Amino acid sequence: MIVRGSETVIVQGITGRQGTFWAERMGEYGTKIIGGVNPKKAGTIHIGLPVWGSAVDAAAETQVDATVLFIPPLGVKAAALDAISAGIKKMVVMTEHVPVQDVMYFLAAAREANCQVIGPNTAGLVTVGESFVGFMPAFNPGIFKPGKVGVISRSGSLGTMVCLNLVQGGLGISTFIGIGGDPIIGTTTKDALVALDNDERTEAVAIVGEIGGGMEEEAAEYAKTMSKPIAAFIAGAASPPGKKMGHAGAIVMGNVGSYAGKKAALETAGVAVVPTPSGIPDVLKGLI
Amino acid sequence: MNFEEYAAKPLLKAEGIVVPAGELVRSADEATAVAQKIGACVVKAQVPTGKRGKAGGIALAASPDEACSEAARILGMQIGEHTVEKVLVEAQVPIASELYAAVLNDPVTKSPLVLFSPEGGMDIEEIAENHPEKLMRLPVDIRHGFDPAEVAANLPELGDVNQADLVALLEKLYSVYAANDAELLEINPLVLTTNGDLIALDCKFTLDDSGVKRQEELAEHGTPDKTTELEARSHAVNLKYIELEGNVGVLANGAGVTMTTMDAISHYGGAPANFLEIGGEAYRLSKEALEIVLANPNVKSLMVNFCGAFARCDVMAEGVVNAWKELEPDIPVFFTIHGTGDKEAIALVREGLGLEPYEFMDDAVRAAVEAAQ
Numbered sequence: 001m002i003v004r005g006s007e008t009v010i011v012q013g014i015t016g017r018q019g020t021f022w023a024e025r026m027g028e029y030g031t032k033i034i035g036g037v038n039p040k041k042a043g044t045i046h047i048g049l050p051v052w053g054s055a056v057d058a059a060a061e062t063q064v065d066a067t068v069l070f071i072p073p074l075g076v077k078a079a080a081l082d083a084i085s086a087g088i089k090k091m092v093v094m095t096e097h098v099p100v101q102d103v104m105y106f107l108a109a110a111r112e113a114n115c116q117v118i119g120p121n122t123a124g125l126v127t128v129g130e131s132f133v134g135f136m137p138a139f140n141p142g143i144f145k146p147g148k149v150g151v152i153s154r155s156g157s158l159g160t161m162v163c164l165n166l167v168q169g170g171l172g173i174s175t176f177i178g179i180g181g182d183p184i185i186g187t188t189t190k191d192a193l194v195a196l197d198n199d200e201r202t203e204a205v206a207i208v209g210e211i212g213g214g215m216e217e218e219a220a221e222y223a224k225t226m227s228k229p230i231a232a233f234i235a236g237a238a239s240p241p242g243k244k245m246g247h248a249g250a251i252v253m254g255n256v257g258s259y260a261g262k263k264a265a266l267e268t269a270g271v272a273v274v275p276t277p278s279g280i281p282d283v284l285k286g287l288i
Numbered sequence: 289m290n291f292e293e294y295a296a297k298p299l300l301k302a303e304g305i306v307v308p309a310g311e312l313v314r315s316a317d318e319a320t321a322v323a324q325k326i327g328a329c330v331v332k333a334q335v336p337t338g339k340r341g342k343a344g345g346i347a348l349a350a351s352p353d354e355a356c357s358e359a360a361r362i363l364g365m366q367i368g369e370h371t372v373e374k375v376l377v378e379a380q381v382p383i384a385s386e387l388y389a390a391v392l393n394d395p396v397t398k399s400p401l402v403l404f405s406p407e408g409g410m411d412i413e414e415i416a417e418n419h420p421e422k423l424m425r426l427p428v429d430i431r432h433g434f435d436p437a438e439v440a441a442n443l444p445e446l447g448d449v450n451q452a453d454l455v456a457l458l459e460k461l462y463s464v465y466a467a468n469d470a471e472l473l474e475i476n477p478l479v480l481t482t483n484g485d486l487i488a489l490d491c492k493f494t495l496d497d498s499g500v501k502r503q504e505e506l507a508e509h510g511t512p513d514k515t516t517e518l519e520a521r522s523h524a525v526n527l528k529y530i531e532l533e534g535n536v537g538v539l540a541n542g543a544g545v546t547m548t549t550m551d552a553i554s555h556y557g558g559a560p561a562n563f564l565e566i567g568g569e570a571y572r573l574s575k576e577a578l579e580i581v582l583a584n585p586n587v588k589s590l591m592v593n594f595c596g597a598f599a600r601c602d603v604m605a606e607g608v609v610n611a612w613k614e615l616e617p618d619i620p621v622f623f624t625i626h627g628t629g630d631k632e633a634i635a636l637v638r639e640g641l642g643l644e645p646y647e648f649m650d651d652a653v654r655a656a657v658e659a660a661q
Contacts, residue, residue, distance in 0.1 A: 018598075073498065073501070074501070074502060097497075097498040097501075098498055099469055099496055099498045099499040099502065100393050100469075100471065100496045100498060100499070101393070101400075101430060101466065101469055101496065101499070103398075104393065104398055104399050104400065104430045105430050105431060107398050108398070108399065108429055108430055108431050109431065123597050123598065135597060135598040136597050137596065137597050137627050137628045140627065140628070140630075142626070143626065143627060153544070154544065155542055155543060155544025155545070156542060156544070156597040156598060157540075157541055157542025157543075157544055157545040157595045157596075157597055157599070157627075158542060158544025158545045158547075158548055158595070159544070159597075160595045160596070160597045160626070160627050161544075161545055161548065161595040161626070161627075161649070164595070164626050164627070168647070168648070181543060181544070183393070183395050184393060184395050184398050208544070210543075210544060210547065211547075213395055214395070214396070215395075233548070235544050235547040235548045235551060236547045236551065237551045237554065237555075238547075238550040238551045238553070238554035238555075238560060239547055239550065239563070240530075240532065275551070275555045276548070276551065276552045276555055276649070276650055277548060277649075278648060278649065278650050
């Protein structure tokens with residue numbers, strides 16, 4: 001999923017500390033932020049933008065293409081269902097620690113309504129030079145210099161580091177898709193890879209994976225069908241098995257989700273897997 | 289959060305799934321007393337690991353005397369990294385066959401998955417490999433819940449098991465899963481007795497860590513992860529710290545950057561001393577984090593890697609610089625700083641510590657590894 005600069009975005013939870021801060025940053029960058037939601041502050045104006053009582057109310061009044069949720073964990077399910085009821089087709093869920101049964105619930109509802117979901121526990125999306133949705137440092141030109149590489153990352157901070165490495169290596173970024181660090185998420189590595197394969201501004205892809213789960217393996221199957229060059233870094237080679245490494249999704253159980261398994265699957269698909277992120281630009285430079 | 293058998297079985301029982309009569313005890317005398325009440329019994333070590341049987345932590349006892357001697361043998365025993373401090377003494381059950389049943393969160397279908405096999409008593413991986421045709425894997429639409437008719441239509445060949453009884457049991461199992469924010473709820477083995485009853489002989493329950501805040505009462509019965517003193521100290525201030533074997537300390541923001549820093553240390557021939565991330569809302573805690581990293585006496589050099597997105601480098605750097613001046617540690621420290629607030633952060637490190645952050649992580653890590661040797 002990619003959010004373009006022409007698409008309208010609302011912020012659910014806009015009046016909170018983080019919602020306010022990032023709504024301002026997104027607006028400054030060029031994201032078409034048209035307002036926000038807080039059921040207790042319906043009808044008020046916040047940072048110069050209208051506040052609606054629900055996403056349904058917002059969509060009744062104006063065209064809403066996408067929504068971003070800055071909502072506490074236990075409120076996410078209701079907020080997401082509100083956005084889905086509103087007919088919004090793109091949703092970005094920032095929140096970490098949303099109960100997984102709640103996540104599965106609103107993902108099922110989203111699937112039925114053809115609403116694409118990014119996250120939960122994502123840092124968001126950047127369409128470089130047009131818009132960003134979430135809390136990425138898109139406005140830092142040393143990190144998000146325009147270019148031709150699409151980046152997929154489960155982690156916001158590591159994704160930022162890889163974009164930085166690409167820029168340090170003389171390349172630039174087309175689109176950043178942060179998919180989130182939870183075990184169950186709306187957009188998988190493979191889904192993001194399909195989006196970048198179809199994105200005409202993207203000529204090469206960097207996959208930033210992590211140990212745990214089977215998403216990189218699934219993406220490797222799709223990578224076999226692609227002509228755009230791909231480089232990958234998988235974090236967690238030095239992590240002990242059986243321990244959760246910060247992200248709920250980053251845990252190796254038995255052989256499932258291991259570094260070796262992911263590396264082998266990607267290499268079989270012709271993807272170059274590098275030992276540290278600084279290797280990514282070295283691989284891609286000759287291929288664009 | 290994992291629940292041991294003695295803490296998981298009451299959840300089944302409360303929903304009407306039959307479990308053997310029994311009690312949790314902490315001494316051989318108590319075990320004897322329970323055996324006197326229930327007769328022939330099984331003495332089962334209660335430790336948070338799955339290898340109890342193979343380790344000799346489960347024993348049959350025909351009499352109270354035997355229960356006493358078996359409990360005395362098992363209590364205090366070492367199983368994996370755990371010392372047995374309590375045993376479950378349960379009535380023996382006349383087993384006709386062993387089955388398998390579970391409900392878990394499935395990342396592939398993004399829904400609850402109901403698993404059932406008439407072949408139980410072994411690991412699910414083994415069942416899936418040896419008897420795939422006998423394993424039902426049925427995704428449930430969590431919005432509509434358990435559908436008895438759909439489950440009945442998908443069951444494998446059941447043999448002597450009564451289908452209606454089994455579907456009713458699976459429905460109860462699903463209710464327990466849904467009501468308790470389970471990540472995994474497993475009965476293995478589920479037994480068919482010679483009388484035709486279904487009884488849960490064992491139970492494994494994992495509570496979704498993100499569900500703990502709305503399951504506080506329940507979570508009190510779970511087994512906290514075994515932690516070192518420093519890990520416990522970090523958890524008390526909501527920091528994710530994991531102690532490792534190496535000597536290069538790691539302080540970074542975000543799980544991804546932290547794991548990557550560890551990988552780079554390992555790639556360049558060193559060994560990380562810890563995982564510690566101060567991402568998310570924890571990014572203001574860099575002073576507390578530094579104190580914890582440095583409290584590990586194995587740490588010979590420190591690698592600080594900040595890549596600010598949500599987390600602000602200036603806030604993190606301020607915490608580290610202040611703590612460094614206060615603690616005056618006698619080890620070298622190496623920085624890379626990029627992202628939100630990086631300019632201010634670099635200035636703080638220059639002015640506060642007289643150090644120049646590295647432009648590239650790889651260079652900083654190489655220096656930190658060399659300094660630790």
